[in-house]
Amino acid sequence: MSADSLPLAVLQVLPMLETGGVERGTIEVAEALVRAGFRALVASAGGRLVPELAQLGAEHVALPLASKDPWVMWRNAARLAALIRDRRVAIVHARSRAPAWSALLAARRTGARWVTTYHGTYNEGFPLKRRYNAVMASGERVIAISRFIAEHVTARHGTDPARLRIIPRGVDPGRFDPTAVSGERIVRLARAWRLPDDAPVVLLPGRLTRWKGQEVLIEALARMARTDAVAVLAGDDQGRRGYRAGLEALAERLGLGPRVRIVGDCADMPAALMLADVAVSASIEPEAFGRVVVEAQAMGRPVVATAHGGAAETVSPGETGWLVPPGDAAALAAALDHALALDAAARAALGERARAAVLARYTTERMCAATLEVYRELL
Template structure:
């Protein structure tokens, strides 16, 4: 079969990564894979793994994007895919209008994946109007059913995102060379118990909560150090400066280090003694939580969304009632005082995700 996936761009992020993973699995099983996006730094990898990439400007929330409807319709007619898989709202709307100009008997089957808890409105509803809707967690299934009950006939399939356990092996350790370079760049991290907060710099990720935690811990546990792994894009530079000023104001310079965007996140998660998930909004899945646990690093996080679904299965002692700061600090202190082991992770695998997705495609076609 031929599957065409559509998303805004191919730079970084969970949507982009999932697109590449499904494309790779399709090619490996002898199917044809086409991906439509505005392009990005992941295109060479996509093409090297056997998929075809078509560049169209389907990434802007702008009226100018409507100019892409006709080229997209022509592309669909030319490629004749069996499945169209839309992964974001702008591409979903453009696909919706493109298909209106194609005879029903000639249209491919339409699948969507709801990756996020989008704002509830007519614009977001387009993601629930495919022939089959994939939800990346049970939390997303509930979000769809609660907010779009007017679409009762849409089939919703929960397919968890997954990771390759070989890429995040239990008890993995970074190389001596990497560690040496880290301690050259950040000497303040050596011989410290490291608490990691991974994720880009935004107000949603819980950085201010982390600073409050470190202010509480610094007297009793001077050997504990927090590492913030994630960069700030141009729009978030002011917030980064605000956080850095807060570090100064709370006298946490010796307790908190920002290392910016890193492509070696696996090594940072493995180096850390504890990983936190403190997002102020529920996450639909929580891939970094899963990656850390797969490596054997304990994770403590709020009991909501996809993170809670992962922790409840793999590391329930890391679940904290939302915004219960007292219990959060108690749990962190317990992990500081004694080492906690994480069982080997056998769930939420990349193979399962890919197989379930391809089986859904085949079921739809049949």
């Protein structure tokens, strides 16, 4: 089959295909592309999700796109341009800054259409950083993953609203379905985490980093009226051993050692959420979207989140969860006590409302359909 007779291709570029929301979204869109009759290509430096991509019928191209070395980025641009020409790529979709600079050059050289997804607020710690970040606002279409991010892009970069498309992240309601999680999976996690029988479980999923608010949760645990709750911090420390040690020391200092579990990465998040009596997003800086909050609501779990960023859009206070000021351990403690005091009927009603809200607005199907509609606009 000649290149001219092949279906049109969309190339997504990102640093690596390890774990995380950006990576998962890339896989989900690639799958939707294949189902819709496109060819789906993903270029990255590789990672544990590459085999999954291949199983979906998409193609992975290994390039050193995690590098921020200017010479490597320049060479990546040439490699991507050759790939675009060779594989008849119609659209290039960048999901991270360093690969985006290479991909932008390649798109300009080849005439491929150009899409970016603005996934975060991106700090500006030194003078040239805003210019470096601006590549994510350069797309012919700029996808913002929340209203919060859309407003940030407009304010920070002066992006024309006509180029912006708000497409919230989504969860798979089949995977995040409380009726689909077996008791065996829940028991397996409870044993692995050495949880005491009948103790209420407060779960904070997220990599171990200060801005995710693990310290705030530990301090809140010490302030709660409920003294038997156990906090589970589920996330990879990604080499931040000093921060992990600090969390352990804080728990010991507050007399909470036996009530704080730092369990590392969790491969079965639906089961973890079913094990939880309440899920927490305690981020002290705004989440661009906050996928954990939506995953918890999809599982019908009570959720407490900080009242900024994407979480302020995905939680209806008192209806699908609670919002508290960022960094406020006392307010978080009060909200957790309130959530744990709900009777069975109130918990069930809140869970039903939360799951219904997710099914209406925040599914992978809706996210992927909206993303493919962006591609079709440009084609």
